[in-house]
Amino acid sequence: MLETHSFHFRLSELLQRINALLPQERTIEATPPDEAKLRGLLSDLSPLITAFSAIGNADDIWSVVGLERNEVRTARVLTWLLDPRGSHGARATYFKTLWQNIPEQRRPFELGTVLRATRETVPIGDGQNRVDIEVEGDDFIVIIEVKIDAVEGLNQLSRYVSVAKAKATVRGKSKFAVLFLTPGRPLTLPQHCVHVSWLDISRAIKQTLKANPSESMGAHLASSFADHIRSL
Incomplete structure (x- = not known):
């Protein structure tokens, strides 16, 4: 480096x-x-x-692995970055920065400790509502629905809000929310649901790296991922 x-x-x-x-x-x-x-x-x-x-x-690593506009693969990389247990070494800072960048009037709640981020989960075990990313904290559950080219399913966000609420209740957590990650801004969103764009994710990653300079491979991969998703 x-x-x-x-x-x-x-x-x-x-x-x-x-x-x-x-x-x-x-x-x-x-x-x-x-x-x-x-x-x-x-x-x-x-x-x-x-x-x-x-x-x-390896500036072009994400092109080499064929990330392109593939939602599943891109969500997997994003889960890795948002997971405080991830080998990127940044702990929970990427998710915290993203959350703090949500305008205060739209921010669902203030974060406590971020425990983990997992991908492609069925939060309440019903076999029906598989979510892209689930972030769990000491007192919250956040579900992230990832879209690049696909469109929202019928009542999908409302269902996910209900799923997040149910999972939070079962786990004894008082807070829940859904982040709808999509290039375009939707006209209406259900309560407890907030829109974020891929540009928001990119900016949060770059902001984190600027505040915490690192020569690690994890930081380099995060920065190149931020460049890749910037135009999604």
Whole structure:
């Protein structure tokens, strides 16, 4: 990772030197750049590009594994990030940041301790309501319904609110909510349900990483995942 930072510094310095040779205003009278100096700087850029390709920081890892717009695979990676037990090493900070970024007037409740996040669960064991992600805390249950291209099923969110409430009651927890994760903002939502977008998730990940800088592989994968989902 240190090698990557060194590359970024050298590239930034080189681009600043190139920029200094270019006209600052697009006018007919603008002085053309010094061609010899520009060719020299571009020549210096070539080995940097070659060096970067050899660093092997796996920036395109999510394309390699075929994540694309697949809801199931994307939800699995997101569950890993939201789970405080995850090998990413960030504990519960990604979920906490996402939650705190929900405007206070729409935030269902204030979080206690986040215990775990699990994927593709049947919270009340009825064999019917399988949810994408379930986040459990010391005093709450949050169900996350993940959508990318699919549309909401008939009364799906209302059912999930009922499921979250029932699971919270069974587990002796006083708070529950459903997060509807989808690119577009729905017109209406049932009570105890809040909309979040993939851009919200991306921003929460980046905000967490900025507040807690790390050179770990977990942090690098989280950052590249944030880039991947930003445009979903």
